[in-house]
Amino acid sequence: MFPPNATPPGKWGLIAGNGRFPFLVLEAARSQGIEMSVIALREEAAPELEAIAERLHWVSLGELSRALELLHQEGVTRAVMAGQVKHTKIFSSIRPDWKLAKLIFSLPRKNTDSLIGAVARVLEEEGIQLVDSTTFLKPLLPEPGVLTRRAPDARESADIAYGREIARHVAGLDLGQTVVISDRACVALEAMEGTDETIERAARLAAGKPLVVVKVAKPRQDMRFDVPVVGLRTVETMRRSQATALAIDACRTLLFDRARLIEAADEAGIAMEAFAPDAQPGGPANHPSSDPNDASRAKAG
Template structure:
């Protein structure tokens, strides 16, 4: 946990910003929120109205200069990123200011690591240190072992092993962090669409098999295993693997029966509810040590 008493929060979508906001306030930090118009839930305004220790500034995704100016005026020297910013936004609705446009043009590739790493450097050059998004949320990191009532079957364990090999390979190229496997065959790999959309796509693929040749069942199990890995050199300041209730619900709809994540490097949101829903659906969840 950081000792910072004034924290800048760059808030993306989902519940992550709210969890971090609550944790930071519980530790006495004053929080200055940079809410992204294209991503952040407007509910964050309600939190600010209910707590005088929170101030919200709304910015568009491309306004890097304004972000820096806002934090500097507020006296912020430490900041954290929390919540997803859809990678595809970079290629669609984003209108970069001069500073971000210059940064984008300087990048060899525009993957997550390169882009956010460059943003972190620009912030650092302006006296704003980007700190780990887990600084206040270490209790939410998955611990090694089985999280649910059911243990992975032998087939699921084989699929986990294969999925981790594939996952580490694609994560090394910063393509995605999630792989869907059935009978040691790769069904879907995450790209820009995100984890939940990848699971939905894999479910659709499996459904298409059911709609086709019925003899396919003898060569490919209908049960999907989801493997979510951290990058080989995971920067815990951003893009930390996250699993929430929504992911488990999507797994159930897609016919996925097993989820494997990396211990110590995956955040689990609403853990009790997540595990309850998984147990009800017969889904097994396991957190594995990095190899």
């Protein structure tokens, strides 16, 4: 658990997109006695957030000025950004207000990192610090090691090594976080569609061949936003798609519903392993730790 005395003072805000992420942040913060004022993105966030948030305001994706006004109104000085905003919506469905339109026009690159990074700078200029999105969820970041009962076999390990090399380059270009490999051939790269859709596309292309999924953080991952996430839906998609192994970056990938996720992977016969960001399969960073607490953390829910 994130220690309460390490949480900086001041009112907290949550900028909420879709999925489980905002719910988990709210629950974890509340367990530490912290209530958050929520700015929920109308096109993305779940209506159920209203039932658990003490204070919640809805804004549309393009309403940057309105979001800032509400954060100031709530007295927020620190904020967490949690939950996906579909990349396809960011540049196709968004109707920007004047402030956001001006910001988009000023960007040298029209990619997600550039846009959200620019929004983070605007927040800081307004006196609102955007903090690491995993601040309240550190137990969901796995240490290096095998997470499931079964470790990747020789075939899967070879595909993981090949996939991690490709994925690091792709992520470094801010194109996507996921690659899908079969027999050391790249079957699919993630673009704007997301991880699960990438796996489904790979399954169609591979026509029944076993697949390995590799998901990585960017080489210079900004932990304030777009942190890699794996949830139950991804494991179920892998099961349907004959994907037999998943490799992720340790300490930089959130495992939502971690205990249930690992149980589901075990039931499906899927091997999951977390690698130190620069490690390769079989490298020292992935050997079992001599510290028994490390081993228990790797398996803990």
